[in-house]
Amino acid sequence: MTYMKRRTLLTAGFAAGLLLPTGSLFVAAGQARAEVTPACGAATPEQTEGPYFTPNAPLKTDLHEPGMxxxxxxxxxRVLDSHCRPVSRALLEVWQADADGVYDNRGYRLRGHVFADEAGGWMIDTIRPGRYPGRTPHIHVKVKGPTTRLLTTQLYFPNDPGNARDGIYDPRLLLQLEQRGEGLLGRYDFVLS
Incomplete structure (x- = not known):
């Protein structure tokens, strides 16, 4: 019986189009797979800052407050560069409306910033925002790595009926959502230029 080395097997699989790279996982061609959002090489689309940005939001990973x-x-x-390398210590500023679609323009409710870890990983706890007139629910984000341009964009929620009527909505900015216990887990990987 002949055994092939893993590298030889993977190389043969790629050449035959049978295996596709997906980060650290490999799947057979044709199978459904989650992709990096968006694919590395394509920078995350920019969007308007909107009228409600407030500078100097506090450092906090939990925007949710008791009783909210x-x-x-x-x-x-994760925060990645266009070559799929992690952008460590990237700054992420987040702001959003509350469940009724109202922004806090006097303080820092549902506003804050975090830094990505050494592997480019980031996490923020918050709530799903409500809609306000003319807009589908969204979350504003600014992302800046130590050597990258500032990205200002917005993240959206899949299957929301307001998406089709929102003139700013971009499907490339959809959170990948899944139900987790009593809440939601939304994943998005920013690619910076």
């Missing part, structure tokens, strides 16, 4: 209504949401992902 709304479905709990944990957002997480």
């Amino acid at each position: 209504k709304g479905e709990q949401l944990r957002m997480a992902g």
